[in-house]
Amino acid sequence: MNQSDDGSERAAIHEARVWRDNGWTAQVIKNEDDDGWAVAMTPDGQAEPALVGPWTMGRDKKNPKPLDTSAFNTLVKTAAEFVRRHEQQLHAALHQRIEIDHGGARVSVTLDIEPDEEHPLAMLRAVDARGELLAEASVSPAFRLTRASAGAWAEAGFGPPAAR
Template sequence: MNEAPADDEAAPVKEPRLWRDDGWTARVTKNMDDEGWAVEMIKDGEPEPALVGPWTMGRDKKNPKPLDASAFNTLVKTASEVLRRHEQQLHATLHKKLTVNTKSGPVRVTLDIVVDEYDPHALLAAYDAAGEELARLRVDAGFTLTAASAQAWLEGS
């Protein structure tokens, strides 16, 4: 029995409307919002594109400009930056910190949200100026870290 070879997702593809290389796929598609073209950048293993944007028309003003190495490299750089910014924003949302002044000196208080489908929660921790942990408490994932809430927690612990 003769079986067809499986598609190799890692193999580079360099076609006018589809480029795949270095863990990324660029695909030029018809823009459904208007008469133009769009390009989407998908990181290998991800279900959704990291970047979707307009694509340039070709010389005939009908078909899209073909992808090339320079355009692909620029798209990879841009899509990577979008992902990096998204990761930074997510990190900032899940990890908060502030410093409060106490009688014994400044205390850094952190709130680390643990995203869990079944048991979402957060860890509240306090550290002295030397970085030694003073206290740790599991709190609700919706806990809001403010100077007032940190101060109240420190005074109560």
């Protein structure tokens, strides 16, 4: 049994075209782009699949190959890795860090973006090698943190940064 978001138990399903177990549901679907088949991998609690990929035709060359334990486990591993990489990319885009030299010392400049559909926020910070906060400024979430923009901010005395 799997546990759903509301804490209730979800029964495992092991059918030829639908397999649910270990927090994932694999569903074999007709590929809308051609005559083949696709498999959609959806994490429990999500409405949309995290990954959709091609699925193998069966021996009759008309119907899909049935799902089985081995195929499902491989699909779960692939989909989980895809989700993990996506989360890492999102984290990297929202939390950037650059090291610069300023005043003969190493300074770490970070840009942290808080995504929000109505009021996104971004904070630029400069920290010295000891971890002491040198400066902090609110910037547009569209601010591009580069060595040049971080250096320009430092050279301007860490005042309000110019939009880039």
